[in-house]
Amino acid sequence: MKRESESYYGFSNDFMFCTVLYHNKDLCKELIEVLLDVKVRDIEYIKSQETKDISLNAKGIRLDVYVEDDNNTVFDLEMQTTVNRNLPKRGRYYQGLIDQTLIGKGEDYDKLKKSYIIFICLNDPFKANLSRYTFRKVCKEDGSIIFDDDTEMVFLNASGRREGISDRLQHFLDYLKTAEATDDFTTQVEEKVRETNASPEWRKERMTLEMKLKDVLEEGKIQGREEGREEGKKDTLIMLVKEKLLAAKDAANQLGITEEAFLNLMNGNS
16 A cells, blocks of 8 residues: 655555645546435536534534535535544534525525535444445434435545445545556546645645644644643644544644544544
8 A cells, every 4th residue: 555655655655635626626526426326417516605614612614525516405515534423513513604605695595505524534433344324314203204405425434344335435545545547536536646646736735734734733832832741732732633623643743642643533532
């Protein structure tokens, strides 16, 4: 398996994931088709001002890849490289942010579009060994009654068993685990990943982001010193990992602990 290094980033890297999908519309459209087993005729990227910027002092987030199709369906695609027990509530929060952009104060609720929030996970978020988990609201007393609010939350699990899913989805989930392309779609994705890694402009942008992260980390250290405790640094690192601005392994290195210990610390802090 080819692993990420300081000089090469794979598709599961959040920054790479966003870059490839935002600059390759056909690949983004095809990925939605592969993940959901649907046919999408066309997609449009939501205007950048309608996405939510990250706020370090509030609960703002940046939706990873936020698009809509010609049937007025909204898709939010999120790459999730670490296990987080709060993913369902994170999805709930994303849904609220999406709805805020779709309807203004006093407008009719019929203007709300059908939406999918899709988490692409490297590890199993629900420990049932499925490759895809799809959630819709149903009546507790009668499971045949669907609460049809036109929202679905989908979790893809690259570590799950492959039964009951399409060949194309199998190839894609295998690609996430191994970084080895085994069909036409994953070959196209890997080609774009390689092109992006080779781009001086992209690498400069990536370095700029990493410098900003270091500044945030330094602020956390200063805060920790001012408060006379290590909590400021720890809380800042946990926040950065949860908002997918920093890898868990890098946060663990900052604290001088193992990645597993950091994930336990993060989950205990949730």
